[in-house]
Amino acid sequence: MPKLAERLTSDRLILRLPTTDDAPELHDAVAASHPELSRWMEWAAGDEPQSLEETRSFCKEAHRKWQECIEYPVLITLSTTGEIVGASGFVAIDWDVPMFEIGYWVRTDCVGRGYGSEAARRLACYAFEELDAVRVELRMDTLNTRSWSIAERLGFEWEATLKKIARVNNGELRDTRVYAMFSIADLKAPR
Numbered sequence: 001m002p003k004l005a006e007r008l009t010s011d012r013l014i015l016r017l018p019t020t021d022d023a024p025e026l027h028d029a030v031a032a033s034h035p036e037l038s039r040w041m042e043w044a045a046g047d048e049p050q051s052l053e054e055t056r057s058f059c060k061e062a063h064r065k066w067q068e069c070i071e072y073p074v075l076i077t078l079s080t081t082g083e084i085v086g087a088s089g090f091v092a093i094d095w096d097v098p099m100f101e102i103g104y105w106v107r108t109d110c111v112g113r114g115y116g117s118e119a120a121r122r123l124a125c126y127a128f129e130e131l132d133a134v135r136v137e138l139r140m141d142t143l144n145t146r147s148w149s150i151a152e153r154l155g156f157e158w159e160a161t162l163k164k165i166a167r168v169n170n171g172e173l174r175d176t177r178v179y180a181m182f183s184i185a186d187l188k189a190p191r
């Protein structure tokens with residue numbers, strides 16, 4: 001099993017492992033984005049954003065998951081200022097295939113600048129070029145237009161819709177879109 005990189009760079013971004021020192025800034029980003037995150041992300045369910053202590057635990061756990069190569073949680077940071085503008089990574093890995101599912105969120109006041117697409121594209125490149133991926137996947141709620149726009153912008157194929165596969169955070173049944181890509185040749189530049 002290859003060791004996963006501590007950081008990946010792209011045009012405007014550095015994707016890097018979180019440390020516990022990042023917890024306060026990451027917590028601010030999560031709190032500032034809570035209305036959007038709580039609609040779509042299971043870990044953000046509820047009326048209140050996660051506590052600083054929960055963010056600190058996420059940072060610690062991220063390091064363990066990275067070391068054990070079971071997930072690859074990275075912060076999305078700006079290469080110019082180092083500011084944390086979201087988080088991304090491989091939220092599921094099957095090394096036998098190998099296949100990788102990419103997840104992402106962007107701080108609400110930084111949405112609309114292409115950071116989500118740039119991060120997902122960099123991770124897909126990394127999976128195909130350095131981890132021998134034969135399949136890279138994105139999954140999202142059918143109603144999450146902004147998220148499936150990222151998949152389509154990058155050239156992922158809408159492979160399936162899994163109906164009534166889970167409940168969203170308000171308790172309603174959710175349909176999930178599955179997008180997949182099988183070769184880096186299909187990966188488009190976001191612009």
Ligand SMILES: CC(C)(COP(=O)(O)OP(=O)(O)OC[C@H]1O[C@@H](n2cnc3c(N)ncnc32)[C@H](O)[C@@H]1OP(=O)(O)O)[C@@H](O)C(=O)NCCC(=O)NCCS
Pocket residue numbers: 036037040041104105106107110111112113114115116117118139140141144146147150190191
């Ligand atoms: C999903 C999410 C990351 C999408 O954010 P986003 O800003 O729409 O996506 P991107 O970062 O790729 O930006 C694309 C937008 O930036 C614009 N843009 C500006 N500069 C750009 C650039 N250099 N490259 C690409 N797009 C650029 C695009 O035109 C597009 O604008 P539009 O919304 O008017 O169509 C964000 O809405 C989010 O974090 N939501 C909450 C969490 C969530 O749902 N996560 C996904 C769960 S599956």
